[in-house]
Amino acid sequence: RKEVEQDPGPFNVPEGATVAFNCTYSNSASQSFFWYRQDCRKEPKLLMSVYSSGNEDGRFTAQLNRASQYISLLIRDSKLSDSATYLCVVPSGGSYIPTFGRGTSLIVHP
Amino acid sequence: DAGITQSPRHKVTETGTPVTLRCHQTENHRYMYWYRQDPGHGLRLIHYSYGVKDTDKGEVSDGYSVSRSKTEDFLLTLESATSSQTSVYFCAIQIRTPSLDTYEQYFGPGTRLTVT
Numbered sequence: 001r002k003e004v005e006q007d008p009g010p011f012n013v014p015e016g017a018t019v020a021f022n023c024t025y026s027n028s029a030s031q032s033f034f035w036y037r038q039d040c041r042k043e044p045k046l047l048m049s050v051y052s053s054g055n056e057d058g059r060f061t062a063q064l065n066r067a068s069q070y071i072s073l074l075i076r077d078s079k080l081s082d083s084a085t086y087l088c089v090v091p092s093g094g095s096y097i098p099t100f101g102r103g104t105s106l107i108v109h110p
Numbered sequence: 111d112a113g114i115t116q117s118p119r120h121k122v123t124e125t126g127t128p129v130t131l132r133c134h135q136t137e138n139h140r141y142m143y144w145y146r147q148d149p150g151h152g153l154r155l156i157h158y159s160y161g162v163k164d165t166d167k168g169e170v171s172d173g174y175s176v177s178r179s180k181t182e183d184f185l186l187t188l189e190s191a192t193s194s195q196t197s198v199y200f201c202a203i204q205i206r207t208p209s210l211d212t213y214e215q216y217f218g219p220g221t222r223l224t225v226t
Binding site: 041 | 141158207213
């Protein structure tokens with residue numbers, strides 16, 4: 001099993017839709033997780049941290065399921081500006097090397 | 111804004127020439143990283159640094175070397191560039207978040223390198 005796996009998509013959704021991405025991880029020692037957003041030809045930017053059972057920020061909700069070792073990102077009321085690639089990041093236990101998923105592409109259309 | 115700059119932002123070079131990319135931070139963070147990003151591979155770690163003169167290899171370090179003589183600068187050198195090193199290179203710093211007992215990474219704007 002790869003350390004961090006994401007469905008590459010693309011997820012193609014209309015404006016206003018609700019969309020969810022999953023990310024599975026193999027390191028059961030990880031305590032916190034991150035979602036990054038990357039726009040085309042730009043650097044990844046931190047979107048949300050995920051710890052405990054989950055986190056919510058406006059239209060974005062991140063949830064953690066430790067038993068099944070996955071995290072999810074839910075986007076409600078999708079906007080055109082949400083179109084981007086979403087990267088799942090898992091810190092590698094006690095080391096300082098995080099593991100990045102390859103990303104899930106989201107396309108929101110009018 | 112984590113105060114990270116990269117230079118140059120774009121470079122075209124010929125096979126066999128040496129190339130140095132610079133990453134500069136303004137906040138004296140201890141950990142700095144160099145990644146490359148290619149279609150189908152995602153972000154891959156080249157080298158990282160945990161202090162002045164303290165560096166270690168990542169998963170794709172062959173053909174690359176790094177140096178960190180000052181806290182604020184982390185240099186990535188391609189001793190003899192090859193076409194397979196055409197990529198987008200991102201530098202990152204790592205910041206501890208005490209409230210979560212974890213670390214967050216923040217990225218520079220990237221350098222687009224083309225080796226012809």
